[in-house]
Amino acid sequence: MQILNIAAYKFVALAQLPALQTALREALQARGIKGTVLLAEEGINLFLAAGEGEIHDFLAWLRKDARFEDLQIKESWSHAQPFRKLLVKVKPEIIRMNHSAIRPASGRAPAVDAATLKRWLGSGHDDTGRPVVTLDTRNAFEADVGTFRNAIDWRINKFTEFPQALLDHRDELRGKTVVSFCTGGIRCEKAAILMQEAGLTNVYQLDGGILNYFEESGHAHFEGECFVFDERRALDPALQPRVNVGAPPGA
Structure with a gap:
């Protein structure tokens, strides 16, 4: 396999976005790199592939x-380039939640690493003895491809539905240690901050999301594959592409 795929995000205050957009596009085009870069005042989110x-x-x-x-x-x-073209876009948010009070660059929710989550899930509780639950912050069709065993799944169709889903289900999470997770960390980071804002006190985000968990802890407590938004469609716990997963709705 000769194509290196990278995913990354960072919540950081950005200004002069059109100039940054142009500079990134030119740098990527000069190197023949394809994929998507999203820019917003809150940060950067990218999915790219090339040699x-x-x-x-x-x-x-x-x-x-x-x-x-x-x-x-x-x-x-x-083995092959999973992106058809290069897109560098300026957006209101690098992951849309429609909740302007959530600004991760101003302070993150606590993160739990893959090894610790694996240990907690193995015992069913955190280091204080509090019951642990995982909360899938992704869309329903992503969770259908694979998720943590017994994960809470509110069957949202898009991330903008998460705030209302939290209001509807908040009381179910009280008294538990809640670990939010997503593909690479960006959605579960915003979700964890929102849960803290909603009054939940024992909230963590899975550091680096499912992809980082696969890299560090393999398939322990996870069933299926991780959906990704490119032509690979899904990655197994060895981060190898699967080609038998259908396209997402509307693709």
């Missing part, structure tokens, strides 16, 4: 910007 040398060269260029020097990357490999 290893081109990707690493681009990351070296990007990290010269102090705002992105600590950008954490998740890597996987594929």
Whole structure:
């Protein structure tokens, strides 16, 4: 497999977005990299693929910007280019929630690493003895491809439905340690902050999401594969692509 796929995001205050958009597009085009970059005042979110040398060269260029020097990357490999084109877009949010009070760059919810979550799920409780539940913050069709065993799934169709779902189900989470999770960390990070705002006190986000969990803890307590929004469709716990998963609704 010769195509390196990377996913990354960072909540960081960004200004002069059109200029940054142009610079990123030119840097990516010059290296023949395809995929999607989303920019907003709250940060950056990217999914890109190309040869290893081109990707690493681009990351070296990007990290010269102090705002992105600590950008954490998740890597996987594929035989073919999973993106058809390059898109660099400016958006109101890098992951749309329609809840302007949620600003992760101003302070994150606590994160739990993959090894700790694996241990908690194995015992059924956290280190204080409190029951642990996992909360899938992704869309229903993503959860249908694979999710943590016994995860809470509110069957949302898009992330903008999460705030109302939380209001509808908040009392079910009281008295438990709640670990929100998603593909790479961006949705569960916003979700965890919203849950804290809603008065839930024992809330964590899964650091790095499912992809990081696969890399560090394999398939323990996870059933199925992880849906991804490119032509690979899903990755197994070894981060290998599966080709038998259907396209998402509306694709």
